[in-house]
Amino acid sequence: MQLNQFADTAALNTDFAKRLVAILQQAINERGAAYLVVSGGKTPQALFTALSQVDLAWDKVTVLLADDRWLDDTQSDSNERLVKAVLLQNNAKAAKFISLYADTASAFDGVAQVLQRIAALPTFDAVILGMGEDGHTASLFPCSEQIQAGLAADAPAVLAVKPTTAPYERMSLSLPRLLDSRHLFLHLVGANKLAVLxxxxxxxxxxAMPIRAFLHHPVAQVAVMYTEHQG
Structure with missing residues (x-):
């Protein structure tokens, strides 16, 4: 784990955007395509805005979420709605997006459809994780019956999750699928998040705290992008 601390969110987002652009550009140069996994919530929104304006061959970039609530993109709590409204704008409108949602009543009924979209994807170039106060990341919730399945070394790429301490069923990338990335980032803002870290x-x-699977991994290196201060 490498902790990168910044004076405020503006400084963090400037540095973070530069790092991500360099990673995506290298992937495009070397392999003709780049794969970026992002997380939802309030924390990354300013970063998304900055990225959306970057001059990059966005038509060669595929974006997907680490997890999403089982809601269609017309619902305000949908991470997909957020990504489309904030990241996939301006220059980044040209990027491809892979949804974790399918039109089924339950996330558990939609796993097969979503797995078809994800299973054949290559190693990701960058994964941006968030972290909850309980130490969950993506929708790998310690409170869920599915936590062991999501952490298993042989877990499928995606799984449905029903947390008991948060609303909505979820679709989440599994631990091994998230770890299959050239670069792993953990994006944190606020002193309370540093305490959890x-x-x-x-x-x-x-x-008990699924983020530990990344932080204590024997091989994977996580770059923590942290600031105590908003603004």
Whole structure:
């Protein structure tokens, strides 16, 4: 784990956007395509706006979410709605987007459809994770019955999750699918998130705080992009 601390969110987002653009450009140069996994919520919105304006061959970039609530993109709590409204604008409108949603009543009924879209994707170029106060990341919730399945070394690329401490069923990339990336980032804002990070680093119980699976991984390196201050 590498902790990168910034004076404020503006400084963090400027640096983060430069890093991501360099990664995506290298992927396009070397392989003709780039794959970026993002997370929803309030934290990355300014970063998304900055990225959307970057001069890049966005038509060669594929974007998908680390997880999403089982809602269609007309619903305000949909991460897909957020990504389309903020990231996939301006220059980034040309990027391809892969949805984690299917038109089924339950996320559990939609797994097969979503898995078809994800299963054949190559190694991601960058994955941007978030972290909840309980140490969950993506929709790998410690409170869910599905946590062991999502953390398993042989887990499929995606799984449906029903958290008991958060609303909505979810569709989430699994631990092994998220780890299959050239670069892993954890994007955190606020002193409370640093406290959670320190707790996660201090102990090894992964199901209790799933973010530990990334932070303590023997091979994967996580770059933590952190600032205490908004603005």
């Amino acid at each position: 320190n707790k996660a680093m201090a102990e090894q119980d992964v199901p």
